[in-house]
Amino acid sequence: MELDEALKKLSELELKMYAYGAASSSLYLDSVTVAPRDTAEGRGIALGALAKEEHALFACRETGELLDYLDSQKDRLEFKDKRRTEELKLSYDKISKIPADEYSEYVMAVNEASDVWHKAKEQNDFALFMPYLEKLVDYNRRFAGYYDSTKAPYDALLNEYERGVTMEYLDGFFAALRESIVPLIHKISQKEQPDTSFLHKKYPTEAQRRFSGYLMEVLGLDRGHCGIGETEHPFTLNFNNKDVRITTHYYENDIASSMYSVIHEGGHAKYELDISDDLQYTCLAGGVSMGIHESQSRFYENIIGRSLPFIKAIYPEMLSIFPEQLEGVGAEAFYRAVNKAEPSLIRTEADELTYPLHIMVRYEIEKKLISGTLEIKDVPEEWNRLYKEYLGIDVPDDRQGCLQDSHWSGGNFGYFPSYALGSAYGAQMLSKMQEDNDIWTGIEKGDLTAVSDWLKEKIHKYGSLLTPSEVLKNACGEFDPGFYTKYLTEKYSRLYGL
Amino acid sequence: MELDEALKKLSELELKMYAYGAASSSLYLDSVTVAPRDTAEGRGIALGALAKEEHALFACRETGELLDYLDSQKDRLEFKDKRRTEELKLSYDKISKIPADEYSEYVMAVNEASDVWHKAKEQNDFALFMPYLEKLVDYNRRFAGYYDSTKAPYDALLNEYERGVTMEYLDGFFAALRESIVPLIHKISQKEQPDTSFLHKKYPTEAQRRFSGYLMEVLGLDRGHCGIGETEHPFTLNFNNKDVRITTHYYENDIASSMYSVIHEGGHAKYELDISDDLQYTCLAGGVSMGIHESQSRFYENIIGRSLPFIKAIYPEMLSIFPEQLEGVGAEAFYRAVNKAEPSLIRTEADELTYPLHIMVRYEIEKKLISGTLEIKDVPEEWNRLYKEYLGIDVPDDRQGCLQDSHWSGGNFGYFPSYALGSAYGAQMLSKMQEDNDIWTGIEKGDLTAVSDWLKEKIHKYGSLLTPSEVLKNACGEFDPGFYTKYLTEKYSRLYGL
Numbered sequence: 001m002e003l004d005e006a007l008k009k010l011s012e013l014e015l016k017m018y019a020y021g022a023a024s025s026s027l028y029l030d031s032v033t034v035a036p037r038d039t040a041e042g043r044g045i046a047l048g049a050l051a052k053e054e055h056a057l058f059a060c061r062e063t064g065e066l067l068d069y070l071d072s073q074k075d076r077l078e079f080k081d082k083r084r085t086e087e088l089k090l091s092y093d094k095i096s097k098i099p100a101d102e103y104s105e106y107v108m109a110v111n112e113a114s115d116v117w118h119k120a121k122e123q124n125d126f127a128l129f130m131p132y133l134e135k136l137v138d139y140n141r142r143f144a145g146y147y148d149s150t151k152a153p154y155d156a157l158l159n160e161y162e163r164g165v166t167m168e169y170l171d172g173f174f175a176a177l178r179e180s181i182v183p184l185i186h187k188i189s190q191k192e193q194p195d196t197s198f199l200h201k202k203y204p205t206e207a208q209r210r211f212s213g214y215l216m217e218v219l220g221l222d223r224g225h226c227g228i229g230e231t232e233h234p235f236t237l238n239f240n241n242k243d244v245r246i247t248t249h250y251y252e253n254d255i256a257s258s259m260y261s262v263i264h265e266g267g268h269a270k271y272e273l274d275i276s277d278d279l280q281y282t283c284l285a286g287g288v289s290m291g292i293h294e295s296q297s298r299f300y301e302n303i304i305g306r307s308l309p310f311i312k313a314i315y316p317e318m319l320s321i322f323p324e325q326l327e328g329v330g331a332e333a334f335y336r337a338v339n340k341a342e343p344s345l346i347r348t349e350a351d352e353l354t355y356p357l358h359i360m361v362r363y364e365i366e367k368k369l370i371s372g373t374l375e376i377k378d379v380p381e382e383w384n385r386l387y388k389e390y391l392g393i394d395v396p397d398d399r400q401g402c403l404q405d406s407h408w409s410g411g412n413f414g415y416f417p418s419y420a421l422g423s424a425y426g427a428q429m430l431s432k433m434q435e436d437n438d439i440w441t442g443i444e445k446g447d448l449t450a451v452s453d454w455l456k457e458k459i460h461k462y463g464s465l466l467t468p469s470e471v472l473k474n475a476c477g478e479f480d481p482g483f484y485t486k487y488l489t490e491k492y493s494r495l496y497g498l
Numbered sequence: 499m500e501l502d503e504a505l506k507k508l509s510e511l512e513l514k515m516y517a518y519g520a521a522s523s524s525l526y527l528d529s530v531t532v533a534p535r536d537t538a539e540g541r542g543i544a545l546g547a548l549a550k551e552e553h554a555l556f557a558c559r560e561t562g563e564l565l566d567y568l569d570s571q572k573d574r575l576e577f578k579d580k581r582r583t584e585e586l587k588l589s590y591d592k593i594s595k596i597p598a599d600e601y602s603e604y605v606m607a608v609n610e611a612s613d614v615w616h617k618a619k620e621q622n623d624f625a626l627f628m629p630y631l632e633k634l635v636d637y638n639r640r641f642a643g644y645y646d647s648t649k650a651p652y653d654a655l656l657n658e659y660e661r662g663v664t665m666e667y668l669d670g671f672f673a674a675l676r677e678s679i680v681p682l683i684h685k686i687s688q689k690e691q692p693d694t695s696f697l698h699k700k701y702p703t704e705a706q707r708r709f710s711g712y713l714m715e716v717l718g719l720d721r722g723h724c725g726i727g728e729t730e731h732p733f734t735l736n737f738n739n740k741d742v743r744i745t746t747h748y749y750e751n752d753i754a755s756s757m758y759s760v761i762h763e764g765g766h767a768k769y770e771l772d773i774s775d776d777l778q779y780t781c782l783a784g785g786v787s788m789g790i791h792e793s794q795s796r797f798y799e800n801i802i803g804r805s806l807p808f809i810k811a812i813y814p815e816m817l818s819i820f821p822e823q824l825e826g827v828g829a830e831a832f833y834r835a836v837n838k839a840e841p842s843l844i845r846t847e848a849d850e851l852t853y854p855l856h857i858m859v860r861y862e863i864e865k866k867l868i869s870g871t872l873e874i875k876d877v878p879e880e881w882n883r884l885y886k887e888y889l890g891i892d893v894p895d896d897r898q899g900c901l902q903d904s905h906w907s908g909g910n911f912g913y914f915p916s917y918a919l920g921s922a923y924g925a926q927m928l929s930k931m932q933e934d935n936d937i938w939t940g941i942e943k944g945d946l947t948a949v950s951d952w953l954k955e956k957i958h959k960y961g962s963l964l965t966p967s968e969v970l971k972n973a974c975g976e977f978d979p980g981f982y983t984k985y986l987t988e989k990y991s992r993l994y995g996l
Binding site: 053 | 513514516517518520521522524525527528531532533534535536537539540541543544545546547548551720721722723724725727737738740741743778779
């Protein structure tokens with residue numbers, strides 16, 4: 001084989017994989033937006049067959065030989081092509097171990113489980129979801145063995161979402177976090193809480209939609225390339241760097257919910273939209289890891305979106321869209337309201353300070369589920385016990401408890417820790433960004449370009465050209481969770497006058 | 499090869515083709531509903547790659563051999579399997595002649611042309627669309643040669659939409675139609691026209707949405723399996739017999755537009771939803787031809803939906819949704835208004851009587867375009883000339899002229915005549931249906947089951963198990979366009995007291 005020919009084959013392979021990815025994304029997007037209620041079966045059959053085709057395309061001997069050849073020529077490869085080879089080889093070594101039928105059945109099981117989870121959550125019926133959860137846990141345990149049989153299964157899964165992260169590392173990370181967060185929460189509980197009642201006045205959906213449009217504009221999201229839809233659970237979906245979709249959910253009695261969903265998903269979207277054109281339709285075309293991805297979403301949501309300068313900047317427009325609801329409320333009061341720190345039930349609605357505790361609950365349960373030391377039927381009890389222990393609150397029902405998140409029904413075990421890691425990465429990025437530039441003067445005027453430009457240049461444009469730890473190191477040095485605890489301590493001490 | 503093994507392979511092949519179909523349908527649905535404006539390029543690349551994969555899967559030697567083997571064993575095959583073999587062999591013989599790259603490029607060209615056509619129509623700019631139209635005409639002319647090089651190219655294309663239909667046949671059919679329609683239109687032009695002003699009061703979109711829901715209920719469309727969306731141009735898209743989508747477009751100054759779109763698309767949807775379970779995921783799982791499909795949509799739209807008994811049945815609900823708009827208007831006046839016959843500009847808004855003339859204009863232009871006797875640049879002029887000749891009206895601009903329909907931008911040349919054929923089939927079905935049952939007593943009470951059951955049993959359930967002419971013959975005898983002209987003459991003579 002000639003090198004040029006091999007690289008051409010590689011590009012063809014990646015293009016096909018892009019197309020399969022776009023197909024399943026589109027079917028997924030449809031399923032959570034407009035698809036009629038009772039249509040999961042036929043869609044599952046399509047998704048299963050596509051997964052099988054994709055698996056057959058990728059996990060075949062020909063691909064293995066192509067990647068081996070390219071790997072043998074790596075000294076002659078440009079940096080980008082070397083990275084494409086490395087990344088695909090890593091995937092190949094994992095995926096090719098999963099039998100095609102098993103993979104296709106898994107994709108169908110996920111489609112079915114998602115459908116049942118929606119119903120189970122709606123009906124507050126964990127028993128309905130249980131057999132599906134069991135199935136997905138089993139699959140993931142088996143897949144962990146395919147991914148890396150030398151590791152503990154949960155470590156192998158964690159590695160899928162954030163390369164190199166282990167339970168040993170996370171145990172330490174979370175312990176350190178708890179050590180600084182719990183005393184803060186305790187101190188805050190003895191302080192007066194800000195008024196948040198105005199957040200829960202009636203905010204009509206139509207007006208909230210206009211507000212979302214404005215927020216996207218402030219974030220610098222081009223509506224020609226970034227759509228916004230409405231789903232039960234907000235998410236970001238990327239087809240390519242010219243086509244990204246975010247979704248939100250409007251609650252008429254809660255302005256903050258959709259507002260911060262839009263900013264959070266907007267952060268994900270900015271990452272994907274900023275990735276270099278020359279990586280498109282290759283395996284390096286997406287964000288590099290869940291941790292880095294969540295660092296971007298949570299950076300925009302919390303560090304920027306919940307900052308006083310940002311709220312001051314957008315407040316005039318908010319007042320014009322919601323004049324009655326915000327009458328007599330100033331930017332400062334709004335800022336304090338959306339930063340009220342208080343243990344609560346729902347992760348996605350949690351404040352920045354208590355949020356990591358929600359993650360820790362899920363992390364502890366996943367560890368046990370995947371190692372097999374927790375039975376599926378005992379998940380609700382364990383969930384409720386941990387919420388009591390970590391957050392000091394009672395969980396009234398499974399809908400607001402272990403059925404609240406979509407991740408498990410999507411087959412994602414090991415994903416949750418990325419949120420906490422991402423938040424910690426974000427704090428470190430902020431520190432470096434502030435060293436490099438004055439960002440806050442612009443933000444206060446509603447001009448986020450200093451932030452956007454920094455993130456684009458230091459992180460976004462690379463897509464998966466660098467590994468997660470390289471991205472981080474390149475942008476702001478070796479990872480140090482101390483930036484995060486310091487950030488939280490300073491922010492909440494200031495907010496509550498501790 | 500053993501027969502059982504061959505049939506298993508056939509099912510696997512069909513299942514994959516179903517999956518590719520679902521993937522492109524989903525990407526298409528997205529593109530016309532929620533996709534951001536500037537995202538056509540990346541989607542086109544995905545669609546092109548998927549088309550190439552599907553082409554490679556189907557148009558390969560292995561498939562050819564499988565089909566040849568099954569064909570050689572046809573005496574041992576059950577009827578259904580014989581039909582599957584026949585249909586796939588027909589497609590194979592055509593598709594395998596199209597080079598994979600050409601097919602993939604065509605799919606990308608269609609995606610691009612659709613995008614440009616939307617803009618061209620919006621901007622009333624035929625010149626913008628011209629090069630794309632030219633490209634698609636060229637492709638179709640070449641494809642016609644692949645399909646059947648012994649036929650005139652346009653005959654080969656017509657055959658794709660309604661098997662066996664030729665220009666010779668259509669010339670006669672349309673001439674006969676004109677002969678009975680034109681004098682009717684002339685007579686009507688001398689009569690007093692009904693008041694239609696109340697159709698154009700303000701009908702808020704939200705109320706129209708509720709009305710659509712009601713109409714779907716009356717038609718017996720299960721919302722768990724049939725979704726409704728909003729697009730510039732209404733259409734029906736079927737994933738499988740448990741998942742069909744219809745779309746409509748709401749104009750606040752026109753209640754009839756969306757009302758009859760919903761009923762029309764609802765007719766298509768009923769066909770697809772009624773197809774037997776045992777045909778699902780095979781090549782026989784869809785409606786058999788465009789002509790038969792349009793017979794169903796236009797049957798519901800015109801024969802039922804524009805009948806007095808139907809309007810009487812739904813009128814109380816209409817009055818409760820639109821009390822002010824319809825104040826003082828009775829069911830009878832509404833019936834007369836939605837049957838007003840008058841030459842007009844827009845096909846989809848045309849009344850039942852003048853509608854076939856709109857089709858004839860397109861048919862004449864397509865004949866010339868595909869044979870190469872009409873240059874692309876001369877399409878607007880020829881369009882306007884024919885509208886003057888056939889309908890006696892002046893076309894003010896291309897937006898309301900040759901840019902109005904999406905068909906050409908979708909690469910569909912030879913589709914339009916199916917609408918007229920379908921209308922004619924429908925009149926013949928009505929005649930037989932009335933012989934078999936009293937349908938009108940039920941309809942007047944809002945009970946369409948006698949109609950639905952007849953159509954399901956006689957037509958829908960067969961999917962593509964029978965050929966179009968077999969379906970028709972089985973349901974109501976050999977095709978005779980006389981039923982249609984008789985139906986039109988009677989209906990309009992009664993309406994206008996001719």
